[in-house]
Amino acid sequence: MSINCARVAALTFAAAAISAGIGIAPASAQSRTVVYEVTGSGTVYSIDLDPGGRIPEDTAAPFTQTVSIGPDVALLQVVVVTKTGSQGCRITLDGTVVAEQAPGDAAHCIAYL
Known part of the structure; x- marks a missing residue:
């Protein structure tokens, strides 16, 4: 009987903590959305x-x-090696442009968070 009481108490505390948001980071702190873009035209040897x-x-x-x-990511980057045409790059974090380079022979966009 004492095991069941302890289990019920633990589950009750866990449920209360979850409903109160204790120990749970907001969704925005858990993950963010990054959009990598290669702008311009032509083809590439590589995009990293x-x-x-x-x-x-x-x-x-x-x-x-x-x-x-x-939340542990501290650096975003895109490296573009042009094959034909001319490319640039852009990095957007949660809808805000954090790095951008106009089209040219190659492109490297980097953002430190």
Whole structure:
């Protein structure tokens, strides 16, 4: 009987904590939305997104990729190596442009959070 009482007490406390929001960060602190953009025209040798990975060769511009990041991410960047045409880049964090470069021979956008 004492085990069941302890279990009920623990579950009651956990439910109260959850409903009160104790120990739970707001959704905005948990994840943010990053939009990486390659602007301009032509094709690329490579697009590297940090965080986000590598995009295959011969991807055409313009290009957009959206990723969700956690609160521990301190750096965002996109590196574009031009194959044909002219490309630039832009990084948007939760709807705000945090880095941008006009189209040229190559592009590198970086934002420190």
